[in-house]
Amino acid sequence: YGAALGSVLTTMLWKTSKTEEVIATFIATNTLNQFLNLAMVTMTSFRETYEKELADAETNEFKFIVALLGIYINIAAQRAGRDFILDREIGIDFIKSSLDYLGEIPMPSGALLKRLILMLLFNINIDKRGSLLIEPGYKGIESILGCLNMQHTSEIQTLGLNLMDALLAEMPTQEFCDKIINLVSNFHVFLNLFYFLPFFRYQKKILSLS
Secondary structure, three states, rough: HHHHHHHHHHHHHHHOOOOHHHHHHHHHOHHHHHHHHHHHHHHHHHHHOOOOOOOOOHHHOHHHHHHHHHHHHHHOOHHHHHHHHOOOOHHHHHHHHHHHOOOOOOOOOHHHHHHHHHHHHHHHOOHHHHHHHHOOHHHHHHHHHHHHEEEHHHHHHHHHHHHHHHHHHHOOOOHHHHHHHHHHHHHHOOHHHHHHHHHHHHHOOOOOOO
16 A cells, blocks of 8 residues: 555656746745655665566656656756755766666666666756766766676667766766776667767777777
């Protein structure tokens, strides 16, 4: 019953959380802080419960986590929302947990979850602090690049490429750039060549930082 109620309510909230005015109201009433805590607890529980096999897409648990990610995406799409998330440890922990989970989600059953997490990471990356959350995590970058291989849908591949494009455009540090080149070279056998080619336009820019 709890999962069913959570699924219904979060789905309704997902639809209404798309505007700047709604996010401002959430912040003003402390609702957003409560949501961040709920989302973190739910994400942790979901990962632990379905560690070996992903929940069916028709279950209330799956719909619940999907709706929570959708709300997070909407919050992160607004500047005030991004600031709220990145100013709080619980928000940062959720982003890190989502990034970590990205590489564990099975395909094709987890396609929707991967798509939503990539969208969330893209929105968070708009803020420099969001980029820095992704930069130090070697596994995180590996997970994003893994979304470009042929087992993923073209939509997931495109989202992964757009996120990598945004990260590379920032060029945070030489170490980050070196990791990208190393990982891309390791992934070359598995990547769809069509999506791999755009990385070459960064080679000269990356090397110029040396």
